[in-house]
Amino acid sequence: MVHACRDARAPGRxxxxxxxxxxxxxxxxxxxxxxxxxxxxxSSYARLGTGDPDAIARLLCTVLEHGAVxxxxxxxxxxxxxxxLIVPHLFSGETYCxxxxxxxxxxxxxxxxxxxxxxxxxWAMQKGAKMVKMVAPEGSTVGLLYSRxxxxxxxxxxxxxxxxxxxxxxxxxxxxxxxxxxxxADEEEAAAGARVDxxx
Numbered sequence: 566m567v568h569a570c571r572d573a574r575a576p577g578r579x580x581x582x583x584x585x586x587x588x589x590x591x592x593x594x595x596x597x598x599x600x601x602x603x604x605x606x607x608s609s610y611a612r613l614g615t616g617d618p619d620a621i622a623r624l625l626c627t628v629l630e631h632g633a634v635x636x637x638x639x640x641x642x643x644x645x646x647x648x649x650l651i652v653p654h655l656f657s658g659e660t661y662c663x664x665x666x667x668x669x670x671x672x673x674x675x676x677x678x679x680x681x682x683x684x685x686x687x688w689a690m691q692k693g694a695k696m697v698k699m700v701a702p703e704g705s706t707v708g709l710l711y712s713r714x715x716x717x718x719x720x721x722x723x724x725x726x727x728x729x730x731x732x733x734x735x736x737x738x739x740x741x742x743x744x745x746x747x748x749x750a751d752e753e754e755a756a757a758g759a760r761v762d763x764x765x
Contacts (some may be wrong), residue, residue, distance in 0.1 A: 583679060586684045589634035589646065594625050596643040597634065604668035610702065613726065624648075628665055635684050637669060637677035645669030647681045651692050661696040664688035682714065 605616045628648045630633055637645030646743045648665040662685065669678045682699075689697050695727065699716060701708040708718070 569712060585637060585680050587636055588626075589629065589636045591626075591629065593634075593636060593643060597625055597636070597646050598622050600643055600646060600670070601666065603670070605656075607671075613724065614722050617701070624665070625664060632665070633688055635681060635688065637673060637681050639673060639677070644673040645677045645681055647685050649685055649688060651694055654696075659695045660693060661698060662686075662694040662697045664697070667699070679710070682710070683721070 567749065590680070600618045601621050602618065623639050625634060625648065628650060632648065632650035634646060634705050636647045643667065647667040650663050650665055651660050652663050653659065655660050667681065669681065686697055697716075699711055700722070
């Protein structure tokens with residue numbers, strides 16, 4: 566899968582505790598893809614479908630080119646990773662570090678998970694970022710770790726899987742082709758709901 570990446574296979578640079586955290590190279594892509602698929606199968610993200618190894622590899626290549634992928638290693642085994650990009654904030658224009666992906670094998674989530682966050686914060690500071698944004702999967706306790714490290718809850722993300730081509734979907738009339746919500750459809754749906762309430 567690494568053929569999709571254009572960068573050379575530069576040696577991985579150590580970060581922090583050299584035996585625990587290092588920068589990924591193209592030679593690590595396949596191992597990280599395998600780790601990502603393992604994480605997907607055991608997380609709430611599995612509800613969104615199965616993973617595409619090639620898509621994961623392409624994303625990793627993009628992050629390696631424009632940001633950083635840090636690895637937690639135990640001996641010669643990759644047990645965790647965090648992928649990061651530096652982007653400007655919508656409102657202030659100040660740069661911040663955005664977590665693209667972060668997963669750690671369950672048995673390594675203590676020491677290695679914390680080491681990855683510390684390394685991510687260190688890399689972000691080195692790049693001049695003002696903030697770091699992390700994501701907590703639904704149902705996980707990782708938010709407690711974030712809080713202990715000084716992170717604040719700012720927003721909650723929701724995902725809806727769209728059913729393309731389903732003309733009988735209750736949501737099919739909610740949007741016109743130009744993407745603008747159909748207010749008349751809303752009014753008709755509300756009136757129908759009121760009639761049902763009166764009959765009940």
